[in-house]
Amino acid sequence: MGAVISMQRRRSTRRDRNDLRQYDDLMTQWWRPEGPFAALHWLAASRRALVPAATDPGQILLDLGCGGGLMADTSAGYVHVGVDLTTSALVHARGHGLTAVRGDVSSLPIAPATASVVVAGEILEHVHDLDAVVAEICRVLRPGGTVLIDTINDTRFAGIALVHIAERLPGGPPRHIHDPSLFVDATRLQRLFAAGGVDLDVWGLRPSVRDYLRFLVDRRRSVEMVRTRSTAGVYQGVGVKVDVSGAVERSPS
Ligand SMILES: C[S@@+](CC[C@H](N)C(=O)[O-])C[C@H]1O[C@@H](n2cnc3c(N)ncnc32)[C@H](O)[C@@H]1O
Numbered sequence: 001m002g003a004v005i006s007m008q009r010r011r012s013t014r015r016d017r018n019d020l021r022q023y024d025d026l027m028t029q030w031w032r033p034e035g036p037f038a039a040l041h042w043l044a045a046s047r048r049a050l051v052p053a054a055t056d057p058g059q060i061l062l063d064l065g066c067g068g069g070l071m072a073d074t075s076a077g078y079v080h081v082g083v084d085l086t087t088s089a090l091v092h093a094r095g096h097g098l099t100a101v102r103g104d105v106s107s108l109p110i111a112p113a114t115a116s117v118v119v120a121g122e123i124l125e126h127v128h129d130l131d132a133v134v135a136e137i138c139r140v141l142r143p144g145g146t147v148l149i150d151t152i153n154d155t156r157f158a159g160i161a162l163v164h165i166a167e168r169l170p171g172g173p174p175r176h177i178h179d180p181s182l183f184v185d186a187t188r189l190q191r192l193f194a195a196g197g198v199d200l201d202v203w204g205l206r207p208s209v210r211d212y213l214r215f216l217v218d219r220r221r222s223v224e225m226v227r228t229r230s231t232a233g234v235y236q237g238v239g240v241k242v243d244v245s246g247a248v249e250r251s252p253s
Pocket of ligand 1: 126
């Protein structure tokens, strides 16, 4: 197993940054909480608390760039639809109960105003046309629906901390998975969402230092992501799409 993982790591380091084939190289790793996608498990747990309870049967939670479906346990009450370009990831997502759809998040194969919740976790910093992706999120979100995002800010700090340092740390992102030129300026993102009728609230996120030290020791326990005032690194956001009546529901917090 160790040999397989190190072979996969060696293979993925030969890829260009943000090359989607890295997810095929790492396809056996999605559901290993101590593996190269560890931080995605921590982030999925942090998103979980923000998903509003479903109010009607059949409501759709649309999970963009769902990967292996790590949000699977969070979607009780919703029809959980995952969209991703990586077929090998969709196999895992489907195995964990998602309705898995192969598609590009910049051109969603989804009808307008169908999703009650759209989750865009660790996907926005991987896309080449951010304007199109945000426009698509706003198009498929029903009025009064909630959008949850987490992504990486386009700052010097994020480039150093999350690429040059974190890629070399246990629990950090796999080598070369991020291209810092695609990192997402938080103010720009809020402006794009506002144009689509969503007032996006944002805050920073970092791993709990205590949990991370424990993780270094036993690689088993999950690491809580805690909120920070600074959005210079990883940040999270929640917004609700303006209702046709002009009323806006309160964001969950
Ligand atoms: C960092 S992973 C995040 C996975 C998942 N959201 C999570 O947090 O566990 C990014 C995912 O986005 C997918 N992806 C990247 N670009 C995409 C695009 N343009 N359309 C759809 N999926 C895309 C990749 O295949 C990968 O599964």
